[in-house]
Amino acid sequence: MKYRTSVSLGIFAMLAAACTAQTSNSNGATGETFEPPSSESSAASLSSSVMCNHCDPNDPIYRPNIDGADNRCRTNKIACGQPQIDFNNRMKTLGCLDQTEVNILNSKGLTAGCPLNGEGYAVFEYSCNCGCFAPDTALAVEDSNGWSTATAHDVAQNPGDYRLMTVDDGASLQSLRFQSRAIVNTSIGPEANLLHINLEDGRMLAVTAKHGIVLRSGKVVRAVDVRGGDELVDVSGNTVHVRNVDTVRHGGRVYNVEAGSSSKEGHMIVAEGLLVGDLAWQNALESELADVSARSGD
Numbered sequence: 001m002k003y004r005t006s007v008s009l010g011i012f013a014m015l016a017a018a019c020t021a022q023t024s025n026s027n028g029a030t031g032e033t034f035e036p037p038s039s040e041s042s043a044a045s046l047s048s049s050v051m052c053n054h055c056d057p058n059d060p061i062y063r064p065n066i067d068g069a070d071n072r073c074r075t076n077k078i079a080c081g082q083p084q085i086d087f088n089n090r091m092k093t094l095g096c097l098d099q100t101e102v103n104i105l106n107s108k109g110l111t112a113g114c115p116l117n118g119e120g121y122a123v124f125e126y127s128c129n130c131g132c133f134a135p136d137t138a139l140a141v142e143d144s145n146g147w148s149t150a151t152a153h154d155v156a157q158n159p160g161d162y163r164l165m166t167v168d169d170g171a172s173l174q175s176l177r178f179q180s181r182a183i184v185n186t187s188i189g190p191e192a193n194l195l196h197i198n199l200e201d202g203r204m205l206a207v208t209a210k211h212g213i214v215l216r217s218g219k220v221v222r223a224v225d226v227r228g229g230d231e232l233v234d235v236s237g238n239t240v241h242v243r244n245v246d247t248v249r250h251g252g253r254v255y256n257v258e259a260g261s262s263s264k265e266g267h268m269i270v271a272e273g274l275l276v277g278d279l280a281w282q283n284a285l286e287s288e289l290a291d292v293s294a295r296s297g298d
Helices: 038-048 083-095 100-109 152-157
Strands: 003-006 023-024 112-113 126-128 138-143 146-151 163-167 179-201 204-207 212-214 220-222 232-233 239-259 268-271 274-277
Touching: 038 204, 083 100, 083 112, 100 232, 138 152, 146 152, 152 179, 152 239, 163 239, 204 274, 232 274
Parallel strands: none
Antiparallel strands: 003 179, 023 179, 112 126, 138 146, 138 163, 138 268, 163 179, 163 268, 179 204, 179 239, 212 220, 212 274, 232 239, 268 274
């Protein structure tokens, strides 16, 4: 079932308030990520044989492992930011990664999945995702009562109770249409700091640095690249101006969700009444959407 913007605008009149490495999937599948041993001699022997096997940033290995029973990222508890960087550096020491692979993972906010092979070597086999919303961020959802809002905390903790409001396939920013989609993946984890994107109309969106934000031009950028004066888009297609962006100490958990969609539009959701990217944009689609605009016209 598809929904038009007009049926949902009323719920955003009151919106004004505002990764993560532990991920989950509704099927409950589990997996494991290799943790480095304490023996430095073991690390040294492994690092001597490392080669760069995945030097292309577009290599499929950099799409987070989130599918079906093969979701090995579920038990990965590496936090975003410096812990994620430190983990990837340890994986390099163990011989799992080349420096180029470390650089690509860090640029995308990912951690490496490095299980041991049959010979006892750590092998780079998959990537896990990172980064998100503040707990009380209002997300547009569909529940048993129809269109509504719920906090990022509640949606990520209970994904089966909600469907996300997402941009309809083929819609433009001048003629927005929305479709509800199931939540197929979530991310929950600690974060030291958040960016507060303060808008001229008084609203504030609190997100991690790499969260995707939709500009009026149709381009999707990281939150860290948003500046005062930038133009964002609200749920009714109106232009909203950014007043300023502050870095604020958080020291708590952050949350994110992914809509089940194979289209770019389907990974654009609504938070605090604004169009933003979901978890898939932030990870698997980041390199593509950074250079590809959302349709800004009919």
